[in-house]
Every structure is written in structure tokens, then in C-alpha cells.
Amino acid sequence: APASDSQQKSPLKPPPNNLPVQLTSFIGRQAELKAVKDLLMTGDVRLVTLTGLGGTGKTRLALQAAADLIDHFEDGVFFVDLAPIRETEAAIAAIARAVGLRETSDRPLLDELKGYLRDQRMLLLLDNFEQVTAAAPRVVELLQDCPQLKLLVTSREALHMRGEHIFPVPPMAMPKVDLKQPSIEQLTQIESIRLFIERAQLVKPDFGLTTENAPAVAEICSRLDGLPLAIELATARISLFSPQALLERVGSRMKLLRGGARDLPVRQQTLRDTIDWSYELLDPGEQRLFALLSVFRLHVRSG
Ligand SMILES: Nc1ncnc2c1ncn2[C@@H]1O[C@H](COP(=O)(O)OP(=O)(O)OP(=O)(O)O)[C@@H](O)[C@H]1O
Ligand SMILES: [Mg+2]
Incomplete structure (x- = not known):
């Protein structure tokens, strides 16, 4: 041979x-x-x-x-x-x-x-x-x-x-709430914030953490539970919104977190798609439970 x-x-x-x-x-x-x-x-x-x-x-x-x-x-x-x-x-x-x-x-x-x-x-x-x-x-x-x-x-x-x-795989490390007056340096060490900064710089090259925007950035990362996909989707909007303005919109995060990169898998283009993808994998009994839980959560929230 x-x-x-x-x-x-x-x-x-x-x-x-x-x-x-x-x-x-x-x-x-x-x-x-x-x-x-x-x-x-x-x-x-x-x-x-x-x-x-x-x-x-x-x-x-x-x-x-x-x-x-x-x-x-x-x-x-x-x-x-x-x-x-x-x-x-x-x-x-x-x-x-x-x-x-x-x-x-x-x-x-x-x-x-x-x-x-x-x-x-x-x-x-x-x-x-x-x-x-x-x-x-x-x-x-x-x-x-x-x-x-x-x-x-x-x-x-x-x-x-x-x-x-x-x-x-845990979410990314988030800013601690008891960190009352953290320095910019301390904040930059935190994984989720580093991801935020680096991805923000992709769309806005001069983006940096400042004493003005740092509290909003830290708050966004915590509200998004340190979820890398959610942080990436949020930063995609940084050329339109300041971190402070983004923060105000994170309350309705489903709406905000649209407009991810178009070459992402469809299930990851929005946070909604990600949740839908998981939902479709549940059997009908689990889907009913999920529906019940989301109603329950709405009640808790509005209460
Ligand atoms: N350590 C990291 N450094 C940089 N980017 C990251 C990191 N972890 C996750 N990301 C980015 O966050 C996004 C979501 O991560 P990833 O696709 O790995 O999630 P996943 O858990 O595999 O999600 P799925 O269950 O949908 O497959 C991706 O764009 C990924 O590149
Ligand atoms: Mg994956």
C-alpha cells in the first residue's frame, strides 16, 4: 500500500x-x-x-x-x-x-x-x-x-x-450589591462588566467606564443576572443609548434585547428566542407548568 x-x-x-x-x-x-x-x-x-x-x-x-x-x-x-x-x-x-x-x-x-x-x-x-x-x-x-x-x-x-x-456553568460574576462605592478599577475586574465594556467598544470604540456611567453599567449587568448573551444583546444598543438610558429600558428587557448579531443562531438573536427555544423543548405538561409560573410571576411583580 x-x-x-x-x-x-x-x-x-x-x-x-x-x-x-x-x-x-x-x-x-x-x-x-x-x-x-x-x-x-x-x-x-x-x-x-x-x-x-x-x-x-x-x-x-x-x-x-x-x-x-x-x-x-x-x-x-x-x-x-x-x-x-x-x-x-x-x-x-x-x-x-x-x-x-x-x-x-x-x-x-x-x-x-x-x-x-x-x-x-x-x-x-x-x-x-x-x-x-x-x-x-x-x-x-x-x-x-x-x-x-x-x-x-x-x-x-x-x-x-x-x-x-x-x-x-454559572452566570458571569456580577457586581456585589454591598460594594457601595466601588472604584472604576474594581468594577473593571468583574467579568460581566468586562464583557459589557469589550462588547460596547465593538459598536462604540471610544466607550469606557467613567464615574458617571459606572453605576448604570454595574446595575445593568446585575439586572441581566450576569447572563453573557443578555449583556451582549444590551451592548448592541450602546450607540443609541447611554448606559443610563439603557438601564431605564432594562425593566422591559424582552423588548430591549432585540437586535443581536444577525449571524447568531436564530435561537440566540433575542432573549425571547432563547426562552422560546427552551420552551419548545418542554413536553406539554411542562409547558403548562411554565405558563402557570409566568402568570404567577406577573402577579408577584405587580403586587
Ligand atoms: N467567557 C466569555 N467570553 C466572551 N464571550 C462570551 C463568554 N461566554 C459567553 N460569551 C458570549 O455570550 C454569548 C452566549 O454564550 P454561549 O453561546 O456560549 O451560550 P450557551 O450557554 O451555549 O447558550 P445556548 O444554550 O443557547 O447554546 C455568545 O455570543 C458568547 O460568545
Ligand atoms: Mg450553546
């Missing part, structure tokens, strides 16, 4: 990966990043699931951890976008495509994939698993047959598989 057909791995070539390049800076999350990487580097940890609300930063954290670990997986690190997928077979096909497996035989694709990945030291990042959780048992079968394979999953909900290590 020609040399190019051999399975030999060259120690000089960097491991392959298909991680999407990020167009914005990665901010903060140093403790979370370390925790996720430590988990993935622990020998018997094979499945790590980052869970949390829509827009809390699961994908971004997973991508950063995966990128940092490229050198630890000599056969590669591969990103699989499961967001558009609803069926188990389609999920398996998406994984096969990501790792470069072409369908060649009439064997079931999962068997083919198991054979293909058997000796591979590989990390798969399975992104947005929440709407194909039914596929979890089949996908996790891969771990039994491929002893060197590891899975890093993002999902609004845990997969509830044996051996799953759940890592809840």
Missing part, C-alpha cells in the same frame, strides 16, 4: 481539529476553564456535560477548553453542532461527518463509527445536545467501544448517563 494509506501518526504534525474560530475575545472564566480542563484530563472521566440556561456561556467555555486541550488528544478535537438535529440517526451522522468518516458499507453507521474511532485518542465536543437527549444512550455507547475517546457535551439539561460528570 502507498505510504499515504498507512495509519502512522506523525509526532510533528499538530492534531487535527475543526473548532470554529471565534470572532470576539474570550473573557474571564478562568476558574471554570481550569475545572473543565482538569476534569477532561482525568483518566477515567470520559463524559463531561456543561449545563445551564440558554446564553450562559456553555458553548463558549467548551470551545475554549477544547482549544486549550488540542495537544492532549493526538487524533484530534472535533466540534459537532447538534442544534439543528432532532433525530438519533441524524446525530450519529453529524458526528461521523465531523470526524471525517464517509459512509462506505451498509453496516449501521454507529457500528461503522465505533470501528473508526476504536483506537482514536480523540475529544468530541457535542454542542447543544438538549433537543436530542433521546440519542444520548446510543452516542454514549461509543465510549464503551472506544476506550480513548472523550466527550464534552453542552446541553441546557444533563444527559443523565452513567459516568456523566455534570458541570453547571
